[in-house]
Amino acid sequence: MKAKKIFVLLFISLIMSVTAASAQELVPESVPVNPVLQEKYEEFFPPTVIEVTEGVYVARGYNRDNPTLIEGNNGLIVVDPGESILAAQIVKDAFNAHLDNIFDKKPVKAIIYTHAHDCHIHGASVFADEKTEIIASENLMSTLFSEWYGQIYPSRVQGGITMSGIMFKDNPGWYAGYVLSGPNILGPSGFLPPTTTVKGELKRTIAGVEFNLISAPGEAQDVIIVWLPGKGVLIQIGIMYEAFPALVTMRGSGQRNPLDYIDSLKLCRSLNPDYLIALHGPNPVTTGKENVRQYLTNFSDAIQFMHDQTVQYLNRGFTPGEIADLLTLPPHLASNSYLQETYGSKEWDIYHIFRYYRGYYTGEIRDLFPQSALSEAQMSAELAGGVDALASKAEEALLSGNLEWALRLADDVLILEPENASAFETKKEAMLTLAESTMNSQARNELLSEYLLMTGQITAQFPFDNPKGIYSLMAPTAVQLMPMSSLHRIMAVNLNASKSMERDMIVNLQLTDMPKNKSENPDQYTLWVRKGILEINPPYSSDSLFTIITDSLTWKQLVLYKLLPSVAIADGRVVISGGTPEGFYAFMDLFN
Secondary structure, eight states: OOOOEEOBSOOGGGSOOBOOOTTSOOSSSOOOOOHHHHHHHHTTOSOEEEEEETTEEEEESSSSSOOEEEEOSSOEEEESOOSSHHHHHHHHHHHHHHTTSHHHHSOEEEEEOSOOOGGGTTTHHHHOOTTOEEEEETTHHHHIIIIISSTTHHHHHHHHHHHHTGGGTTOTTTOOTTSSOSOOOOOOOOOOOOSEEESSEEEEEETTEEEEEEEOOSSSTTOEEEEETTTTEEEEOSSOOSSSOOSSOTTOOOOOOHHHHHHHHHHHHHHOOSEEEESSSSOOEEESHHHHHHHHHHHHHHHHHHHHHHHHHHHTTOOHHHHHHHOOOOHHHHTOGGGSTTSOOHHHHHHHHHHHHHOSOOSOGGGGSOOOHHHHHHHHHHHHTSHHHHHHHHHHHHHTTOHHHHHHHHHHHHHHOTTOHHHHHHHHHHHHHHHHHOOOHHHHHHHHHHHHHHTTOSOOOEETTOHHHHHTTSOHHHHHHOOHHHHHHHHHHTBOHHHHTTOEEEEEEEETTSOTTOSSSOSEEEEEEETTEEEESOSSOOOOSOEEEEOHHHHHHHHTTSSOHHHHHHTTSOEEESSOHHHHHHHHTTBO
């Protein structure tokens, strides 16, 4: 992967964001937006509080999700409180303004998280007091530390920033949202861990309101739907929204089972709701049993058609690219205004479904020998008659309107000759023109983010290829809550293979704040660096070189590069038994 460096100040709850260089005008000043995408973005404004039915309200357009407020007889319930403390406060103020300062009159009895995605969980502290119940799936915490705050955290940060257009979010000439959300309101996290968890289904009455909270996996395994049987209201996200379904997103995610979406949507349909609330999107409320039924059915049918036809072609020996050329949605789905490719993409979903079942190898013998980007670029240049000829071919493709070819060929040239001026200009123009024409918000944001990175219009102070820098900015709440298993996975993937290839060393770790002899949260660990790998608690080992004695938070801060080993030794937060500080420093230096 190419090294990409950007200036990161604050990214949602993860205390990171990216802004354009303040002293530099973006060039060009604006990039036209596809009319379909522009119309969708404008539907978020002005932000408003929508009354769904008596006692149920949705705040649309204030931040990236649509927080929902339910009023009971002696208290309030908030569903998905928003993306940050600042965002949640804006939403709370909006509810108060619309509902005569309702938060001054009734306490918040419960906060419900529908799933662990960052824009749904980091505003909780704004609404909660010490008595507020925090309800979520039993899988929320494990999902949070596997899908986000874990070993792939640096990749998630980069993917989230480029997919959502955060680099240029303050430039109205460029930014057009990303279909599912209103504005990004960045700020510190107010996440509160669940006090009650849902396994399968949980039926509760809170403040006199009857709730059924039901597991419904889709975008993640921790998704729950909120069903209010007494009001006929279904609140959901993570299984459907106002755009063509994205079974995978550009920020990256674990493999998602397409059939989970279909099963969860079938569950939603079985409830026969009168009202459907989507916690993303500019039109979050659908009213009337028939309208809701049709909405849910169309979304489910779109996923099932893509899935079943892809698998059918897969079984006949077709590759993903061939399937994409052959597969056409039924007309009633293709023309549906809520199933346009403004977020998901049929082609992306085909590739995801194919790889979900088959993995990388397509069955075509040529794919048995995957080529690197450098190798493919060399082949292109050889066939074109040299690098200069390839640059000319890229320019010809651009002039003829074959933008995808132009982008690919120019990129091949730049892999071989990074300073090639002709290819540089061709790639810039291809990206801008593709961004202008696409109705897909993810694609537009990725193209424009790459343009800014490529042209150096982002002040480069934060290197995406340096995990130390990214991990060091992780939110303190996440650090405190992180399980040791997630922490040690991070440590393992950051082991420097070159430095450790000839090393075979065992170090013990003793955590002073953990109860002794507890299997769930051990106080003792064995760390074995063995010729390029780190194994935690091996089934057998020889004597250790020394023991690191510290508390769990200090150890997390050391592994996540928030604390220098020398500082931890100097102030007594780390004691080395049976060894020297220099040995400890040498051990920690093995990790990038």
